[in-house]
Amino acid sequence: MANQMNSEIVGSIDMRVVDAMISFSERVDSLIKSETGSFYGDSPLYTFASRVDSAIRSSSASYEADNEAHNSTTTNVSSQTLTQQPHFHHLHQSKGLNLKDGRKEENGLNGLSRKVSSSSMLLTPQTDDEILQSSKLKRFTFKELKTATRSFRPDSLVGEDGFGSVFKGWIDDETLTPTKSGTRMAITVKRNNQDSLLGYSEWLTEIKYLGQLCHPNLVKLIGYASEDDHGFLVYEWMARGSLDNHLFRRAFDCETLSWTIRMKVALDAAKGLALLHGDEVHLIHRNVKTSNILLDSNYNAKLSDLMLARNGPEGDESHVSTRVMGSYGYVAPEYIATGRLTKKNDVYGFGVVLLELMSGKRVLDRNKPIGEYNLVEWAKPLLIDRKRISKVMDARIKGQYSEREEVRIAHLTIQCLSVEPKLRPTMDEMVRSLEHLQDTKDA
Structure with missing residues (x-):
């Protein structure tokens, strides 16, 4: 956690405590998910983990509601905190x-x-x-x-x-x-x-x-x-549940997603985010992750869960100051460090989703060796080396894509995961890039 917090954020000690709680709950949740393979997470262990995670997140949400009421330029959805x-x-x-x-x-x-x-x-x-x-x-x-x-x-x-x-x-x-x-x-x-x-x-x-x-x-x-x-x-x-379910849970009724379907899912999700980020809607999703991308019977992907969404910054403002909310592993580092929320937080989360689509691996997985536990940290050095990108790719879909596609999607992912928010593309740019990738494959 950064040593210096934005002066507009109240209760930095509380925020660090809450972030630590969320980090712990995410690790517990990740561990239990990796041990269960049930559709929609319907095992007793996963249900228990979800409830623990829910309670911890709601405690964080109540901190946010308490401290945003006096300094937020956007509308609070309720004048009451969750605890009240x-x-x-x-x-x-x-x-x-x-x-x-x-x-x-x-x-x-x-x-x-x-x-x-x-x-x-x-x-x-x-x-x-x-x-x-x-x-x-x-x-x-x-x-x-x-x-x-x-x-x-x-x-x-x-x-x-x-x-x-x-x-x-x-x-x-x-x-x-x-x-x-x-x-x-x-x-x-x-x-x-x-x-x-x-x-x-x-x-x-x-x-x-x-x-x-x-x-x-x-x-x-x-x-x-x-x-x-x-x-x-x-x-x-x-009908087909979440993207998370198809990539990681190995349920009996979930086939391995092909490269073509994965890129279609990426494009569909990008289009949904681009709508939210557009000037006409001006929303930040704040919880972009594979479990919030749902698939219909034809594998059309749709974003779900706007429960943590926030209006984007207005006028000359560059960001919205909030308590850090979201899912551990998908939240942009600058948002964690400062509490300053921008649309580029969603872009970072989308980059993590792209990486999971490429690799078939969870963003956090305690079953992996220590150096591979954090997917982003492990994969980034490989993605910038053209000769080593193949080490990141999901072995289950080997041979379904060209080297050009592999390099291009790696480049897009690295852009989204840039430590510097200004270097990340907009979601409109991501839509155009993914459409171009799809068009050139068809050609």
């Missing part, structure tokens, strides 16, 4: 808001049919009620989601994440009402766990941001609900 407001029951008391009303607004899906200007709701300060009332998402009732998931039965549970339990359900694709299991449209239902402090603030952030955006490379948020101490988020179903 860990539950959802107060939503039922919101003035003028009836969460029991399950009627569909328009078609239940909200997209951006026009460009969002910098003065849009993404940046405009809003109260909690205004965020929920302005959303055109479907307001589900608890009864509807209970029916859609067959009463949240164990055989509907597909895993756990930092927010809570993840279930598969079914609804009518036109009316958005529950249907018999296996009929009409599959959905993903996330239910916040009572023992998880990651809750209301992240729930509202997801609704505020992802609820307004519609793009082929962003997961669709269909609706939400609140019941007593639980918050719910309803998404489109992504």
Whole structure:
């Protein structure tokens, strides 16, 4: 951790403690993941690790909320910290808001049919009620989601994440009402766990941001609900799960991704980030990683989880000062050292994803020898040496790419992982480079 912290950041000692806690939880999580190979992380060990990680991250989030309220130029999604407001029951008391009303607004899906200007709701300060009332998402009732998931039965549970339990359900694709299991449209239902402090603030952030955006490379948020101490988020179903699952978990139903599919996934993810970074949206994802890149049945990749997202710097500001949030291994070094958040933090995270796609290795893996535990540190010297790039490449896809492709993707990865943020490309530039790589291969 850097010796000198930005003067705008309050509580540097607390931040170092929180960062150490997150580092520890990530290492525990990485170890347990490496020992389990279950789809969506549904083993008891992985579930336990997820809950430990969730609690630690939420503690960090509460520190951030405490200290950003007085100095942030962007909108806090909640005036309460997570520790002060860990539950959802107060939503039922919101003035003028009836969460029991399950009627569909328009078609239940909200997209951006026009460009969002910098003065849009993404940046405009809003109260909690205004965020929920302005959303055109479907307001589900608890009864509807209970029916859609067959009463949240164990055989509907597909895993756990930092927010809570993840279930598969079914609804009518036109009316958005529950249907018999296996009929009409599959959905993903996330239910916040009572023992998880990651809750209301992240729930509202997801609704505020992802609820307004519609793009082929962003997961669709269909609706939400609140019941007593639980918050719910309803998404489109992504049939092939996460990129993390395909690269690392070795589940029985996950085939090794080909080089062609890996480069398609990289391009799709880059397009999603480029949309977020554009002037019309102006968001920093802040948690770019393989587990937040989901694949549909045709291997189309979509970014998920905007729960940690922040508005980018406004006006002449060069950065946003925040508590360090994100996933260990994917967070840019300058953000860890200073708390100064820019879009280049996402670019660094994307570079880590590229490296994982190339190598088929986790960014952090305790099962590796000491010198190979940290993938970025191990791989960077190899990537800058044309003769040694092949040592980084995943042996499972050997022969599926040309030497030119190997060198080019290594060069792009090194650019994204540059220690100097200014030397990293923008996501628009990454999209163009990856499209060119794909076009020249086709030619």
